[in-house]
Amino acid sequence: MISQKARYALRALLLLAARGDSNPVQISEIAEQEKIPRKFLEAILLELKKTGIVRSHRGRQGGYSLGKPAKDISFADVLRVTDGPLALSPCVSVIAYRKCDDCFEESICAIRKALLAARDATAQILESRNLAQAAAQLRRSGAL
Amino acid sequence: MISQKARYALRALLLLAARGDSNPVQISEIAEQEKIPRKFLEAILLELKKTGIVRSHRGRQGGYSLGKPAKDISFADVLRVTDGPLALSPCVSVIAYRKCDDCFEESICAIRKALLAARDATAQILESRNLAQAAAQLRRSGAL
DNA sequence: CCAAATCTCTATCAAGTCAATAGGAATTAG
DNA sequence: CTAATTCCTATTGACTTGATAGAGATTTGG
Numbered sequence: 613m614i615s616q617k618a619r620y621a622l623r624a625l626l627l628l629a630a631r632g633d634s635n636p637v638q639i640s641e642i643a644e645q646e647k648i649p650r651k652f653l654e655a656i657l658l659e660l661k662k663t664g665i666v667r668s669h670r671g672r673q674g675g676y677s678l679g680k681p682a683k684d685i686s687f688a689d690v691l692r693v694t695d696g697p698l699a700l701s702p703c704v705s706v707i708a709y710r711k712c713d714d715c716f717e718e719s720i721c722a723i724r725k726a727l728l729a730a731r732d733a734t735a736q737i738l739e740s741r742n743l744a745q746a747a748a749q750l751r752r753s754g755a756l
Numbered sequence: 757m758i759s760q761k762a763r764y765a766l767r768a769l770l771l772l773a774a775r776g777d778s779n780p781v782q783i784s785e786i787a788e789q790e791k792i793p794r795k796f797l798e799a800i801l802l803e804l805k806k807t808g809i810v811r812s813h814r815g816r817q818g819g820y821s822l823g824k825p826a827k828d829i830s831f832a833d834v835l836r837v838t839d840g841p842l843a844l845s846p847c848v849s850v851i852a853y854r855k856c857d858d859c860f861e862e863s864i865c866a867i868r869k870a871l872l873a874a875r876d877a878t879a880q881i882l883e884s885r886n887l888a889q890a891a892a893q894l895r896r897s898g899a900l
Numbered sequence: 901c902c903a904a905a906t907c908t909c910t911a912t913c914a915a916g917t918c919a920a921t922a923g924g925a926a927t928t929a930g
Numbered sequence: 931c932t933a934a935t936t937c938c939t940a941t942t943g944a945c946t947t948g949a950t951a952g953a954g955a956t957t958t959g960g
Contacts, residue, residue, distance in 0.1 A: 613840070613841070613843070613844060613845065613846070614844045614845060614871070615917095615918070615919085616918075616919060616920095617918080617919075619845075619856070619867070622867050623867070626866060626867070638934090638935070638936090639935080639936075640935090647858060649919080649920060649921080650921095651920070651921055651922075652919065652920055652921080654936075654937080655920090655938095657936090658936085658937065658938080661936095661937095668935095668936060668937085669928085669935090669936085670926075670927045670928060670934095670935060670936045670937080671926090671927050671928025671929060671933095671934070671935055671936075672927095672928055672929040672930070672933070672934045672935065673928080673929060673930090673934085673935080674927085674928075674929090674934075674935045674936055675935080675936085676936090687870045687874075696757070697757070699757070700757060700758045701757065701758060701763075702757070712763070714791055717899070720893075720894065720897035720898075720899050722770060722889075722890035722891070722893050722894050723763070723766050723767070723770070723890070725890075725893065726831045726881070726882065726885040726890065727758070729881045729885070730831075730878050730881045730882055733877035733878055733880065733881045734874050734877055734878050736877065737870070737873045737874045737877045738870065738874055741869075741870040741873070746866035746867070746869075746870065747866070749864075749866050749869065750864065750866050753864035754864075755861070755864050759946095759947070759948085760947075760948060760949095761947080761948075782905090782906070782907090783906080783907075784906090793948080793949060793950080794950095795949070795950055795951075796948065796949055796950080798907075798908085799909095799949090801907090802907085802908070802909085805907095812906095812907060812908090813906090813907085813957085814905095814906060814907045814908080814955075814956045814957055815904095815905070815906055815907075815955095815956050815957020815958055816904070816905050816906065816956095816957060816958040816959065817905085817906085817957080817958065817959085818905075818906045818907060818956085818957070818958090819906080819907085820907090
């Protein structure tokens, strides 16, 4: 299951993507619109900023905007920031590979083979879904 | 990421599948072979038993054996017992569906659409991988 | 029969994670 | 300068995870 943090992040980003324009949106506005606890959202956006997914502007008239085109921000990108690797085991993670603590021979591990296939399938989907698509779909549904 | 419990469960089951015969194997033997904390393994096997994945025999000469043919026990079956639903959100879970707390309209939720596709991809893989395959693969690798 | 071996059950624990909150420091527009 | 805003660090309570302890129930070999 994804964390609450991930949900909030996706909702906030979807809002930014939906706006389209590059005017920064303030934390409090996002928090209110999306019913996200304000302080928690602050922390989330800060993390998203460190990875370049969003950009911030401080001071009066400050706020957040997407750090790159919405089509270049995938669901996988976001989930990796909020929830860590997509992989079901460190030994099949691309971004955070680590040998399992008590693995005796990785190359023949039957568990690993299944988890690797699962990771590839998940990553294939989540890397192909991006914020631009999602926002467009919302527009089509009349939600915006 | 899967839990430690899931790893232990898979390893224990793989051992049972590898044995092939239906003679029960004792907890302490599994624990020793697979280097799993004995008391923890006890609890895990008990859970697996409740769902029919393993069968137990008490008293002297007791122990555990698979509750059904190895080919009928998928990785998905095991992970669902130890770690809960495969889905990334309750709203896309087949075995534990629940509406998201603050979802305003599920049918048009863009996040849900992506998570649903991810769930289907993961489930497709993990339901197709079973203990018999995994044990056979270990045999081919010369690990048994 | 009975005693040893085994699974079954309930309770407990420490450490870690998650979701949320608090308060002030730094920055910028006007 | 001052008000509005993001940035940063710390803290909290509830829950989960991984592991352990000990007594209860059941079966079987001798």
